[in-house]
Amino acid sequence: MNAQSVVDFAVFDLIADALTTQGYCILPQLLPPALTHDLYRRVARLDEHNDLERAGIGREQKHQLNENIRSDETRWLDSENNVDQAYLNHMSDFRLAMNQRLFLGLFDYEAHYAHYPSGAFYKRHVDAFKGQSSRILTTVMYLNPFWQTQDGGQLQIYDLNDDSLITSVEPEMGTFVVFLSEQFPHEVLPAKRDRYSIAGWFRVHDPLQAPMI
Numbered sequence: 001m002n003a004q005s006v007v008d009f010a011v012f013d014l015i016a017d018a019l020t021t022q023g024y025c026i027l028p029q030l031l032p033p034a035l036t037h038d039l040y041r042r043v044a045r046l047d048e049h050n051d052l053e054r055a056g057i058g059r060e061q062k063h064q065l066n067e068n069i070r071s072d073e074t075r076w077l078d079s080e081n082n083v084d085q086a087y088l089n090h091m092s093d094f095r096l097a098m099n100q101r102l103f104l105g106l107f108d109y110e111a112h113y114a115h116y117p118s119g120a121f122y123k124r125h126v127d128a129f130k131g132q133s134s135r136i137l138t139t140v141m142y143l144n145p146f147w148q149t150q151d152g153g154q155l156q157i158y159d160l161n162d163d164s165l166i167t168s169v170e171p172e173m174g175t176f177v178v179f180l181s182e183q184f185p186h187e188v189l190p191a192k193r194d195r196y197s198i199a200g201w202f203r204v205h206d207p208l209q210a211p212m213i
């Protein structure tokens with residue numbers, strides 16, 4: 001085992017412990033800074049080229065409704081792209097590490113880039129409803145150099161039982177958040193400058209979607 005994998009193992013232990021005891025974990029840095037930087041450049045370029053789309057665009061009425069709930073723009077990661085694939089590889093290691101430690105049976109991972117233009121928000125919601133979703137763990141990786149508190153855009157995480165605010169996360173470059181998808185209502189406060197991230201979900205196999213081989 002090389003020095004890097006010893007570090008990774010220690011970090012995975014720490015994350016697994018935090019998920020067990022409190023259901024969430026916030027790390028100021030998970031990935032190598034060079035990769036974080038490449039991800040930032042990639043999403044900034046997608047934005048520059050208008051390659052991100054208003055989240056959840058559906059039929060007109062649904063879209064209207066959606067606009068009151070969230071106003072971010074997204075794009076799914078593409079395994080054909082080297083930078084996206086590098087991120088997905090890290091998440092694959094993460095998935096296996098959590099399965100080994102917590103027996104979660106995580107089966108796959110889906111992730112999209114998100115851009116919150118100035119003024120954009122995502123109202124309070126949960127990512128998965130008990131017994132209705134295959135999403136088990138939510139992850140968010142932030143890609144915003146030099147974020148200041150006055151820039152807004154904090155992720156607010158609430159207690160499911162008493163609605164109290166558990167923690168407020170600054171979307172600073174490299175910060176990684178993971179939490180149990182069913183357990184934590186959360187919201188993104190209006191951002192006052194461009195806010196970039198990768199939101200992702202580890203899922204268990206959904207028996208309704210395809211037969212397990």
Ligand SMILES: O=C(O)CCC(=O)C(=O)O
Pocket residue numbers: 114122127140154155186187188197199
């Ligand atoms: O960007 C964030 O901080 C959270 C985004 C979110 O809640 C979601 O995409 O479901």
Ligand SMILES: [Fe+2]
Pocket residue numbers: 125126127186
């Ligand atoms: Fe969410």
